[in-house]
Amino acid sequence: MKYTTILPSEELKDLISHFWVCTWDVPLEKPNNTYYVVGSSLAEIVFAFNGNSKSSSFLFSAIQGHTHLANQYPVEGFYHLIGVSFHSYAIPCFFNIPATELNEKFMPLSKFLGNEGTMLNEKFAMASSTEERINMLSDYFKSLLRQPKMEDQLIMKAIKAIKNSNGNSKIEALSQEFGLSQKQFNRRFKEFSGFNPKTYSRVIRFESVIKQHPTTSSLTEIAYENGYFDQAHFNNEFKLFTGFNPKDFWNLSEQNN
Missing domain, CATH: 1.10.10.60 (Homeodomain-like)
Structure with missing residues (x-):
C-alpha cells in the first residue's frame, strides 16, 4: 500500500487537515471490500476506484463523520482512494449544519450533498489525473467558504x-x-x-x-x-x-x- 498526503492551500488550512491518496497493488493484493474507520476528530470525503490508471472505473464516494468508535463498513472492492480529511469543527463552516449531524455517520456523498454530490461524482469519474481531482476538491471547498455559515x-x-x-x-x-x-x-x-x-x-x-x-x-x-x-x-x-x-x-x- 502506498499512502500520500497533500497539504491544503493557505485559504483552507485552518479547516482542512490534508488531502490524501491511497493505492494498493492490484496484482498482489485482493480488493478491499471493507472500509475501516478508527476514532478520529476528522471527518472525511472519499472517492474509490478499482485501480490507479486512466482507464480505472469510479466505484463509489462517501462521507465519513468524526467518531470515537471503531467501525467497519462493507463497500464495493477498491484498490485506489482519493480523500480529504477536515476537522469536525469545519462542518458548520462548510455545510452550515451542526457537527453533530455527521457524528459516527458513513453515507453516500450523493445522499449527503444531493445534486452537488452527484455532480462531484461525475466530475471525479471523468477527470484524468489525481492532481486534477485534488484541485477539484480544493476548489469545491473554497466555494463553500463563500456561502453563509454557522460561526462561534x-x-x-x-x-x-x-x-x-x-x-x-x-x-x-x-x-x-x-x-x-x-x-x-x-x-x-x-x-x-x-x-x-x-x-x-x-x-x-x-x-x-x-x-x-x-x-x-x-x-x-x-x-x-x-x-x-x-x-x-x-x-x-x-x-x-x-x-x-x-x-x-x-x-x-x-x-x-
Whole structure:
C-alpha cells in the first residue's frame, strides 16, 4: 500500500487537515471490500476506484463523520482512494449544519450533498489525473467558504485550546475562562465539534498517541506522556478507538505499508 498526503492551500488550512491518496497493488493484493474507520476528530470525503490508471472505473464516494468508535463498513472492492480529511469543527463552516449531524455517520456523498454530490461524482469519474481531482476538491471547498455559515468564535478558541494541549485541558477551567456555565459550554461545544468536551479531549489525546509512535518504542511511556492513568486504561481506550490493542494495530499498519 502506498499512502500520500497533500497539504491544503493557505485559504483552507485552518479547516482542512490534508488531502490524501491511497493505492494498493492490484496484482498482489485482493480488493478491499471493507472500509475501516478508527476514532478520529476528522471527518472525511472519499472517492474509490478499482485501480490507479486512466482507464480505472469510479466505484463509489462517501462521507465519513468524526467518531470515537471503531467501525467497519462493507463497500464495493477498491484498490485506489482519493480523500480529504477536515476537522469536525469545519462542518458548520462548510455545510452550515451542526457537527453533530455527521457524528459516527458513513453515507453516500450523493445522499449527503444531493445534486452537488452527484455532480462531484461525475466530475471525479471523468477527470484524468489525481492532481486534477485534488484541485477539484480544493476548489469545491473554497466555494463553500463563500456561502453563509454557522460561526462561534468563542467555542472555536476552546476547541483549539484542547487540540493544543493534546487533549489534556481542564474542561471546567475552560468553561469558566470563556464565561459560560458548564451546561452552555457543553451544548455549544458539541454543536461545533460533534463531541462533548470530554470525549473530544479523549479523541485528541488518542490522535496524539498515533502521531508520537514510532518516535518511541515504549507503549508505557507513550501512555504516561499523554495523561493516561496506567497501561490498562491506555489499552482499553486504544481498543475502543481502533478495535485492536496497540501492538496489533501497529503491526497491522506496518504490514500495510
